[in-house]
Amino acid sequence: MEALVLQIVNGLDKGSAYALIALGLTLIFGTLGVVNFAHGALFMIGAFCAVTLSRLLTLSHVVIDDTKKDFLGNPSKVEVPYIYDFFGQATGDVIIDWAVPISILVAIPVMMLIGVAIERGLIKHFYKRAHADQILVTFGLAIVLQEIIKYFYGANPIPTPAPDAFRGSFDFGAMLGFDPNVIIYPYWRLVYFGFAAIVISAVFAFLQFTTFGMVVRAGMADRETVGLLGINIDKRFTIMFGLAAAVAGVAGVMYTPINSPNYHMGMDFLVLSFVVVVVGGMGSLLGAVLAGFLLGILESFASMGAVLEVLPGINQIILYVVAIIILLTRPRGLMGRAGVMED
Amino acid sequence: MLGLNRKDFQLLLLVIVLTALAPFFLNPFPVESSLAQFNAGYPDLMQRFVIFGIFAIGFNILFGLTGYLSFGHAAFLGAGSYAAIWMMKLLTMNIIPAVTLSIIVAGVFSLAVGFISLRRSGIYFSILTLAFAQMSYSLAYSVLTPITGGETGLQPKISDPRIFDGPLAAGASPRASLFGLEMNSTYEMAVGGWLFTFNVGYYIAAILMVISFYVAIRIFRSPFGLMLRAVKSNQNRLGYTGVSSRPYTLAAFVISGMYAGLAGGLLVAMDSQAGAERMFWTASGEVVLMTILGGAGTLIGPVLGAGLIKYLENIVSKINETVLTAWFDWMPSVLQDILVAVVYPFVGKGWHLTLGLMFMLVVIFLPGGLMEGLARIGALFSRKPKSSDDNVDGAAKPSPAE
Numbered sequence: 001m002e003a004l005v006l007q008i009v010n011g012l013d014k015g016s017a018y019a020l021i022a023l024g025l026t027l028i029f030g031t032l033g034v035v036n037f038a039h040g041a042l043f044m045i046g047a048f049c050a051v052t053l054s055r056l057l058t059l060s061h062v063v064i065d066d067t068k069k070d071f072l073g074n075p076s077k078v079e080v081p082y083i084y085d086f087f088g089q090a091t092g093d094v095i096i097d098w099a100v101p102i103s104i105l106v107a108i109p110v111m112m113l114i115g116v117a118i119e120r121g122l123i124k125h126f127y128k129r130a131h132a133d134q135i136l137v138t139f140g141l142a143i144v145l146q147e148i149i150k151y152f153y154g155a156n157p158i159p160t161p162a163p164d165a166f167r168g169s170f171d172f173g174a175m176l177g178f179d180p181n182v183i184i185y186p187y188w189r190l191v192y193f194g195f196a197a198i199v200i201s202a203v204f205a206f207l208q209f210t211t212f213g214m215v216v217r218a219g220m221a222d223r224e225t226v227g228l229l230g231i232n233i234d235k236r237f238t239i240m241f242g243l244a245a246a247v248a249g250v251a252g253v254m255y256t257p258i259n260s261p262n263y264h265m266g267m268d269f270l271v272l273s274f275v276v277v278v279v280g281g282m283g284s285l286l287g288a289v290l291a292g293f294l295l296g297i298l299e300s301f302a303s304m305g306a307v308l309e310v311l312p313g314i315n316q317i318i319l320y321v322v323a324i325i326i327l328l329t330r331p332r333g334l335m336g337r338a339g340v341m342e343d
Numbered sequence: 344m345l346g347l348n349r350k351d352f353q354l355l356l357l358v359i360v361l362t363a364l365a366p367f368f369l370n371p372f373p374v375e376s377s378l379a380q381f382n383a384g385y386p387d388l389m390q391r392f393v394i395f396g397i398f399a400i401g402f403n404i405l406f407g408l409t410g411y412l413s414f415g416h417a418a419f420l421g422a423g424s425y426a427a428i429w430m431m432k433l434l435t436m437n438i439i440p441a442v443t444l445s446i447i448v449a450g451v452f453s454l455a456v457g458f459i460s461l462r463r464s465g466i467y468f469s470i471l472t473l474a475f476a477q478m479s480y481s482l483a484y485s486v487l488t489p490i491t492g493g494e495t496g497l498q499p500k501i502s503d504p505r506i507f508d509g510p511l512a513a514g515a516s517p518r519a520s521l522f523g524l525e526m527n528s529t530y531e532m533a534v535g536g537w538l539f540t541f542n543v544g545y546y547i548a549a550i551l552m553v554i555s556f557y558v559a560i561r562i563f564r565s566p567f568g569l570m571l572r573a574v575k576s577n578q579n580r581l582g583y584t585g586v587s588s589r590p591y592t593l594a595a596f597v598i599s600g601m602y603a604g605l606a607g608g609l610l611v612a613m614d615s616q617a618g619a620e621r622m623f624w625t626a627s628g629e630v631v632l633m634t635i636l637g638g639a640g641t642l643i644g645p646v647l648g649a650g651l652i653k654y655l656e657n658i659v660s661k662i663n664e665t666v667l668t669a670w671f672d673w674m675p676s677v678l679q680d681i682l683v684a685v686v687y688p689f690v691g692k693g694w695h696l697t698l699g700l701m702f703m704l705v706v707i708f709l710p711g712g713l714m715e716g717l718a719r720i721g722a723l724f725s726r727k728p729k730s731s732d733d734n735v736d737g738a739a740k741p742s743p744a745e
Contacts, residue, residue, distance in 0.1 A: 122707075135412065137706040139702070144703065147693065271473060275474060313486030313487075317482060320478040323470070327463060327471060
């Protein structure tokens with residue numbers, strides 16, 4: 001029982017990332033009908049928003065501190081972040097410590113802007129082209145974005161720690177009434193899961209309970225009719241692309257403390273996210289989210305020692321195996337609609 | 344001739360002449376000149392031209408004719424590589440069993456993958472092939488390490504059994520050969536300031552590429568090829584006329600898989616090593632790019648695309664800051680610094696950025712690839728000039744893609 005719970009909670013954080021990326025992919029696919037191979041790159045750019053912000057916050061200038069002497073007896077030079085000058089040292093330290101969560105506020109507008117720019121500048125011209133062309137041009141875009149980040153930030157992973165309060169682990173098992181020290185769980189992963197849950201519910205609520213969301217859903221069902229009713233559906237779909245980019249971006253921001261971001265982290269996630277979307281069913285938002293968590297948990301079960309003894313290496317390929325089985329037995333995925341991508 | 348019409352035969356002749364004379368025209372600059380770094384006539388690179396040419400020709404039979412976009416063809420190349428290296432370790436360093444088995448193994452593997460993947464079409468097919476390729480890559484890296492060598496890959500060792508070869512002479516290392524003709528033996532010819540290199544491995548690979556090209560022409564012009572085009576243009580209608588398209592697409596998939604296996608086997612024959620990174624999905628993306636860049640569905644396009652990509656990869660990634668500075672040395676120093684700063688991100692380590700940009704530009708403006716570009720340029724000149732004004736206009740602004 002403990003082992004079971006342990007694997008489920010272990011799968012939650014990866015599952016959350018899969019679910020968030022797959023949600024964005026499905027949003028883009030459902031609204032614009034475009035298969036976006038650059039979505040992993042958007043996740044990566046989000047992560048680098050956090051890196052950039054924490055670098056900006058620690059920008060410092062040199063101050064000569066008369067109270068301290070270095071070994072030659074001269075007054076020593078101390079690097080003081082500019083942020084101390086604005087907010088004082090105590091507040092400044094707190095802000096630097098919370099750089100990652102604060103980056104969300106920066107990442108949302110930045111990613112929205114990037115998303116809208118990509119849609120207006122590039123993808124707009126590909127609606128009428130073959131799906132193969134859309135895949136190829138977004139694949140090219142992903143390479144370009146990735147290389148730009150590599151040029152500015154280098155190829156090595158950049159550690160970006162979580163706030164002090166969330167560093168370390170806690171005894172999750174004891175809270176649930178199991179024996180102590182069986183299920184030790186890092187705080188930040190729980191934060192990530194909670195954050196993913198909030199973002200996902202926010203997106204669903206936005207689509208379900210606002211007029212804007214209602215129009216978008218109508219457009220997903222029948223774009224032409226909505227257009228005939230005198231609604232500028234293209235504009236709304238562009239905004240949805242921005243929203244999907246923002247979802248991927250904040251998913252990347254919050255993922256930085258779990259895995260230090262590097263320039264190819266997006267590509268690593270992208271392939272798996274496609275698998276998630278296919279398993280969930282192309283075009284089904286709920287399917288994408290459920291399949292994300294399901295596959296994340298399945299992956300963590302597959303990496304259990306007992307399973308690996310029977311089927312060595314299964315943890316590497318479980319997602320692909322599941323995708324192949326699902327595609328062959330339930331061609332529309334778990335919750336796919338009829339008529340999506342069936343030509 | 345050879346069952347080809349006049350035009351195709353001319354094309355085949357052109358390819359034969361180009362590959363045979365490649366050591367000459369790929370080395371247009373004298374060794375001592377500052378432009379010598381643009382020479383591509385060294386054996387390693389020329390071998391890559393023809394081997395990846397084979398790979399792209401095969402991929403084009405699937406993608407160019409049927410329109411099925413496979414994102415997992417590198418898996419077949421990798422499987423062929425592993426098969427070839429094992430033949431070299433177990434039987435003999437002669438490349439014939441190695442290359443033969445690599446084609447067979449890749450064919451069987453692609454039959455299995457194609458049988459499952461081809462149940463779906465469009466984006467699902469792409470994702471299924473991608474999933475299979477990634478699966479093979481992960482397995483080759485982890486569980487299959489006894490067979491694949493994992494991260495270190497495989498190389499022929501002195502201690503390998505090699506039951507057909509006699510014991511190696513003391514101090515000799517195992518080298519790939521064709522009945523004693525070693526792959527890396529070269530003949531160098533110095534003419535004036537020029538140095539031309541003729542490499543055995545290159546010519547063997549080139550002969551195989553010409554044969555592959557000939558087979559591809561025959562497939563393109565056959566009733567079978569026509570069937571594959573029908574799949575691309577309208578699969579539903581094909582179904583309504585009572586033809587099942589699956590045997591045709593599966594055959595195309597297996598043929599292109601065997602081409603990939605041949606390419607993989609030849610890679611091993613040239614450099615005697617195999618590793619899992621050849622199966623990574625960026626390698627699959629690369630062959631897609633070669634085919635698109637040259638022109639999917641055209642005969643010679645993929646070969647040109649493969650050559651261009653491999654050339655740029657080798658040449659552009661070699662340019663560094665010192666070379667750039669030397670180039671722009673004749674300019675005023677301000678201009679020189681600016682130009683170096685602007686160009687630098689795109690060369691050397693930044694080669695992938697250039698690749699990505701090229702990929703996007705080709706897909707956006709030239710979906711038919713280089714061949715379409717050539718056709719457009721040809722059309723500009725062959726059109727009957729109505730007035731000189733017209734022509735200048737047409738040349739000045741190239742028409743957009745759509």
